[in-house]
Amino acid sequence: MHSANDLKAMLDDPNDFGTFGRFVETPVDEMPTEMREAFAFTLKLRGLVPGPHKIWAANPTLLKTIAPIGAYFQTDSTLSKAEIEIATCVICGRWGAAYACHEHEKIGEILGGLDPAKVEALITGAPTAFDDERQQTVYELASTLAGVRVVPQGLSHRARQVLGDSGVADVTVLMGWFTAVSLTLIAYDVPANATGLDQ
Numbered sequence: 001m002h003s004a005n006d007l008k009a010m011l012d013d014p015n016d017f018g019t020f021g022r023f024v025e026t027p028v029d030e031m032p033t034e035m036r037e038a039f040a041f042t043l044k045l046r047g048l049v050p051g052p053h054k055i056w057a058a059n060p061t062l063l064k065t066i067a068p069i070g071a072y073f074q075t076d077s078t079l080s081k082a083e084i085e086i087a088t089c090v091i092c093g094r095w096g097a098a099y100a101c102h103e104h105e106k107i108g109e110i111l112g113g114l115d116p117a118k119v120e121a122l123i124t125g126a127p128t129a130f131d132d133e134r135q136q137t138v139y140e141l142a143s144t145l146a147g148v149r150v151v152p153q154g155l156s157h158r159a160r161q162v163l164g165d166s167g168v169a170d171v172t173v174l175m176g177w178f179t180a181v182s183l184t185l186i187a188y189d190v191p192a193n194a195t196g197l198d199q
Helices: 004-011 033-047 049-057 062-075 083-094 100-109 117-126 133-146 151-186
Strands: none
Touching: 004 033, 033 062, 049 062, 049 100, 049 151, 062 151, 083 100, 083 117, 083 133, 083 151, 100 151, 133 151
16 A cells, blocks of 8 residues: 555656657657667658657667658558548547647648548547548548447448548558557656657
8 A cells, every 4th residue: 555655756756747738759869879760860850850750760770671661651642641541530539649639730721631520520439521522531431340349231332332442441550550659658657748859
């Protein structure tokens, strides 16, 4: 049984909080060689070292393996930016990672060109709809995968017809990728306003 003083000491523990949520970043000039190489690789690939990549840098092999997936969705995906943000905001809402929800609420509106009310509905799980057939299909598929996780034959057929198998694969892998992003941020309790080290 912990005493009140033990509890206060645990709550006041400075090691419980770092530079990015509870994660303590290593300044670039103090990084071991392998970590610095993975950090530089990500910076070259993405132009920055975003959110969870700061944490994944602690495992350089993982970062070098996983960073290209995020870069793929920035440049080479079969999905438009709006479609990517629809699926991303749905999975953000599913996991509720504060940092991811905060960031993609802005990204969905600014870069995805989505109506703010629709972005809010995507994150909160409220019903919404899209006039664009592809966007609507991505929304239905993503909502189903994040919710009941059973894709009915009709939706499967419609998604393959509208998005193609390559598009369906993009939606599913994007949601898996963003689940990894969200759970990483949750594991380190990264708040919505986190900035991390300026490096």
